[in-house]
Amino acid sequence: MKHRRVLRAAVTIAVTGALATGMTMVLTTGASAGTTLGAAAAEKGRYFGAAVAVNKLSTSAYTTILNREFNSVVAENEMKWASNEPQQGVFNHSSGDRLVSHAQANGMSVRGHTLLWHAQQPGWAQGMSGSALRNAAINHVTQVASHYRGKIHSWDVVNEAFADGGSGGRRDSNLQRTGNDWIEAAFRAARAADPGAKLCYNDYNTDGINAKSTGIYNMVRDFKSRGVPIDCVGFQSHLGTSLASDYQANLQRFADLGVDVQITELDVMTGGNQANIFGAVTRACLAVSRCTGITTWGVRDCDSWRGSDNALLFDCNGNKKAAYTNVLNALNAGPGIPTTPPTTTPPPTDPPPTTPPPTTGGCSASVSLNSWNGGFVASVKVTAGSAGTNGWNVSVTLPSGASVTNTWSATASGSSGTVRFASVDYNSRLTAGQVAEFGFQGTGSGAGMTPTCTAS
Numbered sequence: 001m002k003h004r005r006v007l008r009a010a011v012t013i014a015v016t017g018a019l020a021t022g023m024t025m026v027l028t029t030g031a032s033a034g035t036t037l038g039a040a041a042a043e044k045g046r047y048f049g050a051a052v053a054v055n056k057l058s059t060s061a062y063t064t065i066l067n068r069e070f071n072s073v074v075a076e077n078e079m080k081w082a083s084n085e086p087q088q089g090v091f092n093h094s095s096g097d098r099l100v101s102h103a104q105a106n107g108m109s110v111r112g113h114t115l116l117w118h119a120q121q122p123g124w125a126q127g128m129s130g131s132a133l134r135n136a137a138i139n140h141v142t143q144v145a146s147h148y149r150g151k152i153h154s155w156d157v158v159n160e161a162f163a164d165g166g167s168g169g170r171r172d173s174n175l176q177r178t179g180n181d182w183i184e185a186a187f188r189a190a191r192a193a194d195p196g197a198k199l200c201y202n203d204y205n206t207d208g209i210n211a212k213s214t215g216i217y218n219m220v221r222d223f224k225s226r227g228v229p230i231d232c233v234g235f236q237s238h239l240g241t242s243l244a245s246d247y248q249a250n251l252q253r254f255a256d257l258g259v260d261v262q263i264t265e266l267d268v269m270t271g272g273n274q275a276n277i278f279g280a281v282t283r284a285c286l287a288v289s290r291c292t293g294i295t296t297w298g299v300r301d302c303d304s305w306r307g308s309d310n311a312l313l314f315d316c317n318g319n320k321k322a323a324y325t326n327v328l329n330a331l332n333a334g335p336g337i338p339t340t341p342p343t344t345t346p347p348p349t350d351p352p353p354t355t356p357p358p359t360t361g362g363c364s365a366s367v368s369l370n371s372w373n374g375g376f377v378a379s380v381k382v383t384a385g386s387a388g389t390n391g392w393n394v395s396v397t398l399p400s401g402a403s404v405t406n407t408w409s410a411t412a413s414g415s416s417g418t419v420r421f422a423s424v425d426y427n428s429r430l431t432a433g434q435v436a437e438f439g440f441q442g443t444g445s446g447a448g449m450t451p452t453c454t455a456s
Helices: 037-043 054-058 060-069 094-105 130-147 182-193 211-226 247-255 274-287 322-333
Strands: 047-052 072-075 109-117 154-159 198-203 232-235 260-268 291-296 363-372 375-384 392-397 403-408 411-413 418-422 435-443 452-455
Touching (some): 094 109, 109 260, 154 182, 198 211, 247 274, 363 392
Parallel strands (some): 109 154
Antiparallel strands (some): 363 375
């Protein structure tokens, strides 16, 4: 059964600026350049996508529009935690796999949505807390991202973790109560599991410069300064009857941090301004060189979670609406990206290891710390020597009083004193110079730890 989202009462309602038209897409196989959303976007070095309910892929009226117009897809619900891990440790990827197969057969890229979210968790996770929940969450990230490794363009690693209102702070949730570093831990685990995917943070009511978007901005700036692997920020853009006058400026300030920006769940309330708002969002994306694509949350009005809002580009009969025309015209008229479009493999965001890679056999390891009073998170990089590895082990001697409470992307033996971490299936085999990363959380102080690595 499809679980629809709850419409937020606070759809973006801000001062309406000069409204424009424009949008972007990736070339769909067999499409004539400039005559479909995907083709017009591709000419500008971008994608144009839609959220898909996988059970509708058997409806010809639905797939006709999807395959003709869009060159990117995202699952509405099928890749969420409740859907693909209904029992702890028991994964069901059948629906997500069906979407990926459809995308591959039709020349589309795939966005992954979402690895961790406070909502739509399976019942077994809702009943967890503390280190048990943290371990389960990181394992979920690792297993799902590993399953789709190399097949996802961008992952929404964490979704909607910031609170509404004027605080600019985090949302209270069972995930947040596992420790303020949970978002960072999720991104590090996702990078290790699927190093070729763009890793995004995604949220709503962030369309203009406000307390919530500024809170997220500060998190992204912090992550970039410390080498936490974040590549993009998603702006859902569930819009009402107006658009924030600083919408483009908000996208640009995030892009200036060195991350891509994406419009991830676009829909607009019906009415006299709908077509103009769709156009304005498109133009804003085109004006920001690091805005890499736009996704509408659904295909036709009757597929939308917003019901009678008729919030999409096609009516229920599949007819193109005025908003569609505005978007297509804006895409064709707008500027392209002046440099080579981004590939599916992002540039490295982490700082180089503190220990240079070895020039002979074996492996080396280096550690970086994020510490606070009473605890720390350690991120460890393992670099293979000239012979590569079929497996690796890292030993770390913890300072007196410190102990390991949580580990991801490795298995730990022991929790205090000298702790040994072993590779897991997806990161054990490294070619010469290749890097794997794992992490662990601890209590006490982690200062002065020096990891040693042995390879097999």
